Amino acid sequence: MPGRLSEESRRRRDRVLRTLDRVIARYQNGAPLVRLSQDYGVTTDWLRERLLDSGVEIRGLSAARRLRVEQDRRQRDQQPTRPCRLEAPLSDCPTCHDLITAEREALAVQDHSHAVDCRVLLRRHQDSDPHIPPPSPPH
Known part of the structure; x- marks a missing residue:
């Protein structure tokens, strides 16, 4: 079924969430987002969203993209x-x-x-x- 995660994907995401502080530290120390997503076996978009949700400033994110992300987050937070x-x-x-x-x-x-x-x-x-x-x- 589309949209369903495999057990392996779910485990990888859980691993990132458990070690998010370490992932954030590596990113802030200069590790590229693509490299981190490869290391943890998750998509770059998913990892970017988790970093943004944690308040991390994403390098190279255009002002327009940053605004869209913020609007999406606000809209998601307002949904009951x-x-x-x-x-x-x-x-x-x-x-x-x-x-x-x-x-x-x-x-x-x-x-x-x-x-x-x-x-x-x-x-x-x-x-x-x-x-x-x-x-x-x-x-």
């Missing part, structure tokens, strides 16, 4: 976060309750296929049953 369905209280509807419980149990044993099935069934149920407004689309 949706509460996680799995952390919310269970629904009064028995069908919703059963499907959310089944999804939580599947995730607890790392049965992601069954968890996805539960999410699909829950979405279909909520779309067809007027007692619950359908969830808002992701941003």
Whole structure:
């Protein structure tokens, strides 16, 4: 599926985030961004975003690009976060309750296929049953 990270990519990103102070220090000591992204196995754009989020001044970033990045960050920060369905209280509807419980149990044993099935069934149920407004689309 497009947009899904492989387990290896996720591990690489986690490694960068755990050692971000070291990555920032190397960058501020003159290491090129491209070299750092190669060393850590992440894309240059992703690493640039993490550095910018940490307040690091990026060398060679044009004023127009810097302005776009700042506008994107402000826009992203202004978007309301949706509460996680799995952390919310269970629904009064028995069908919703059963499907959310089944999804939580599947995730607890790392049965992601069954968890996805539960999410699909829950979405279909909520779309067809007027007692619950359908969830808002992701941003």
